[in-house]
Amino acid sequence: MVPVSYYLAISGILFTLGAMGVLIRRNALVIFMSIELMLNAGNLAFVAFARMHNTFSGQLFVFFVMTVAAAEVAVGLALIVAIFRTKNSINVDQMSSLKG
Amino acid sequence: MTLDMIVFLVLAAVAVASAIGMLLSRNAIYAALYLVMNFMSVAIFYLLLGAPFIALSQVTVYAGAIMVLFLFVVMLLGTEALVPTGVLPYQRNTAFVLGGLLVVEIGYWIWRGAMTGLIPLPSSELNSMESVQAMSKMLFSQYLLPFEVTSVLLLVAMIGAIILTIRQKGERG
Numbered sequence: 001m002v003p004v005s006y007y008l009a010i011s012g013i014l015f016t017l018g019a020m021g022v023l024i025r026r027n028a029l030v031i032f033m034s035i036e037l038m039l040n041a042g043n044l045a046f047v048a049f050a051r052m053h054n055t056f057s058g059q060l061f062v063f064f065v066m067t068v069a070a071a072e073v074a075v076g077l078a079l080i081v082a083i084f085r086t087k088n089s090i091n092v093d094q095m096s097s098l099k100g
Numbered sequence: 101m102t103l104d105m106i107v108f109l110v111l112a113a114v115a116v117a118s119a120i121g122m123l124l125s126r127n128a129i130y131a132a133l134y135l136v137m138n139f140m141s142v143a144i145f146y147l148l149l150g151a152p153f154i155a156l157s158q159v160t161v162y163a164g165a166i167m168v169l170f171l172f173v174v175m176l177l178g179t180e181a182l183v184p185t186g187v188l189p190y191q192r193n194t195a196f197v198l199g200g201l202l203v204v205e206i207g208y209w210i211w212r213g214a215m216t217g218l219i220p221l222p223s224s225e226l227n228s229m230e231s232v233q234a235m236s237k238m239l240f241s242q243y244l245l246p247f248e249v250t251s252v253l254l255l256v257a258m259i260g261a262i263i264l265t266i267r268q269k270g271e272r273g
Contacts, residue, residue: 017122029131029174051151071254
């Protein structure tokens with residue numbers, strides 16, 4: 001069988017790539033996708049630990065994280081659409097003023 | 101090298117490559133499609149870990165619903181590619197340094213954990229259908245309250261999304 005450390009390593013790598021996506025990219029939509037990538041990496045670690053301890057709590061937590069992620073995406077994309085209507089851009093560098 | 105290990109390594113390569121592809125692609129639609137590929141490989145990780153229900157909800161919720169929403173908004177706004185503005189020129193290098201530090205840090209702690217002995221995952225006593233049954237029993241007994249709160253959360257998100265995008269009377273655009 002594959003040791004649990006390998007799953008944690010892949011989860012760590014995916015989380016780091018997501019964090020770098022948030023730092024590097026300027027497109028608000030791609031930043032959102034990077035956040036999804038980080039949530040996914042956390043979920044993978046949850047499932048790996050759940051399997052290691054032979055319990056279902058970790059899997060149930062992943063289930064709840066997925067619903068929260070769905071809610072977050074719905075509200076976040078609505079925000080992006082609203083910002084695009086006023087600014088005509090979703091470049092986060094241009095979202096620098098309040099009441100803009 | 102067992103079959104499990106080969107499958108794991110191939111999937112790991114696909115997952116990391118698609119994540120890097122998402123990070124570097126200039127076009128937001130390509131980024132979304134790379135992310136779908138990443139979600140699918142993570143779903144197969146879940147299957148390997150003996151979590152078939154989570155794997156299938158990953159495919160339907162993430163790769164299905166969430167990514168369709170993303171693609172829909174990308175195409176609705178028509179902002180597939182952004183012109184780089186370069187407001188913070190040092191940002192990219194700083195991001196690479198910080199990302200490198202983070203991966204070294206995570207790697208160090210996992211390596212320390214692995215030094216105490218690689219823990220092979222115990223083989224599950226339940227077959228996949230039994231594990232779904234046991235999980236649903238736990239969801240509807242021990243975790244019933246969080247489950248109900250989740251439904252309220254989804255309702256609030258739905259109303260919030262509508263309120264945010266609804267056009268007021270007399271507002272142009």
